[in-house]
Amino acid sequence: MLHAFISKISVVNNLNFLTHSPLKAAPSSLGQNYNIKGKMSSEPVNVNDFKELARNALPKIYYDYYAGGAEDEHTLRENIQAFHRITIRPRVLVDVSQIDMSTTILGYPISAPILLAPTSAHKLAIPEGELATARAAAAANTIMILSYSSTCSMEEVASSCNAVRFFQLHISKRRDISALLVQRAERFGYKAIVLTADTPRLGRREADIRNKMIGFPVKNLEGLMSIDVESDQGSKLEAYYNELLDASIRWEDIGWLRSITNLPILIKGILTHEDATKAVEAGVDGIIVSNHGARQLDFAPATVSVLEEVVDAVKGKVAVLLDGGVRRGTDVFKAVALGAQAVLIGRPVLFGLAAKGEGGVRTVLEMLKNELEISMALSGCPCIKDITRSHVRTPYDKLPSML
Ligand SMILES: Cc1cc2nc3c(=O)[nH]c(=O)nc-3n(C[C@H](O)[C@H](O)[C@H](O)COP(=O)(O)O)c2cc1C
Numbered sequence: 001m002l003h004a005f006i007s008k009i010s011v012v013n014n015l016n017f018l019t020h021s022p023l024k025a026a027p028s029s030l031g032q033n034y035n036i037k038g039k040m041s042s043e044p045v046n047v048n049d050f051k052e053l054a055r056n057a058l059p060k061i062y063y064d065y066y067a068g069g070a071e072d073e074h075t076l077r078e079n080i081q082a083f084h085r086i087t088i089r090p091r092v093l094v095d096v097s098q099i100d101m102s103t104t105i106l107g108y109p110i111s112a113p114i115l116l117a118p119t120s121a122h123k124l125a126i127p128e129g130e131l132a133t134a135r136a137a138a139a140a141n142t143i144m145i146l147s148y149s150s151t152c153s154m155e156e157v158a159s160s161c162n163a164v165r166f167f168q169l170h171i172s173k174r175r176d177i178s179a180l181l182v183q184r185a186e187r188f189g190y191k192a193i194v195l196t197a198d199t200p201r202l203g204r205r206e207a208d209i210r211n212k213m214i215g216f217p218v219k220n221l222e223g224l225m226s227i228d229v230e231s232d233q234g235s236k237l238e239a240y241y242n243e244l245l246d247a248s249i250r251w252e253d254i255g256w257l258r259s260i261t262n263l264p265i266l267i268k269g270i271l272t273h274e275d276a277t278k279a280v281e282a283g284v285d286g287i288i289v290s291n292h293g294a295r296q297l298d299f300a301p302a303t304v305s306v307l308e309e310v311v312d313a314v315k316g317k318v319a320v321l322l323d324g325g326v327r328r329g330t331d332v333f334k335a336v337a338l339g340a341q342a343v344l345i346g347r348p349v350l351f352g353l354a355a356k357g358e359g360g361v362r363t364v365l366e367m368l369k370n371e372l373e374i375s376m377a378l379s380g381c382p383c384i385k386d387i388t389r390s391h392v393r394t395p396y397d398k399l400p401s402m403l
């Protein structure tokens, strides 16, 4: 007893130096991370820290492509701020000595409800590109959705790791080539097709227009088609995709996709209850509430602000996932409370990859998982299924006193 008392005192005494520490004078701006001399440390402590590291690591043209959104970037800011307007209603005196974040998506077990969104061109971040990302997904025991516009082929990614992988599809003007890609995905063990529905043409990303963003080779199309874009003006990427993509695709085309594959189909880019209902009627297996990371239609709503509208329309018939602005474990918690089975992260993966390669992506996933774990513990939710609607308050909820 006496021994314990003495050792406590000595711990306190050891901390005495802090009163004279340079830390007292260190700046304390939010989101920045200072070492004992008041200098910013390069070791990230949260996902947001990776953004700055990526900005330092990348040529401006690539950083702007990854980070940017459409036009005024109103939706880009809103995707994040809408999460900030939701508060958590914690419950206490629940046994949270064991926290289980595991869940399943389309029957596939994952360690936490956090997937890797499809994002193009990982080789702009590091030479290994999507191979490094896929290994990080496997290490975190989660699902990677490989982009149609990846810079490693779907075969290379399939042979480099045993993560559960889905393949994201755009329907291009060459319908035969789209069909071929689906068949290749099926053959190489991709477990679902994620049809992106919000990109009949590319949104206006003004940074890319100013920077004259280059086109990058879409590896999955190598040997199948090439598109030469004759333009010195604006974003070459925009010109390329506007040539490639079929802007005439309609709901009926889900039937076509269904007819050529046995894989489950998720539709990505749904933001209204009207389209959620149509998607269920069209026979999809899941919906991803997404505004494409605010890169398509500016002034589209923040995804988390329309999640509940979609969840209510779907009535539990198919899985609902969400992406856009997820940067904290509490964001994951909020999305799950509002009815998402899981979230996807886009830019945090790219920033992690650019800053620290495969290890950076691993760290990003670990950080979000650690934050989710503590959010669950401090909210009285030992398992994912314990996170309910009553654990959050949104700006649209009436205060109890007004009921
Ligand atoms: C650089 C970049 C490339 C992207 N490429 C694709 C893509 O090829 N296909 C697709 O469906 N979505 C693409 N997206 C959108 C993401 O899948 C996802 O919807 C978005 O990034 C989520 O928002 P977040 O970045 O705030 O997490 C891309 C997003 C970024 C930032």
Ligand SMILES: CCCCC(=O)C(=O)O
Pocket (backbone or CB within 6 Å): 120, 149, 170, 199, 202, 241, 292, 295
């Ligand atoms: C069809 C566009 C491919 C890349 C992409 O989705 C993006 O840059 O947001």
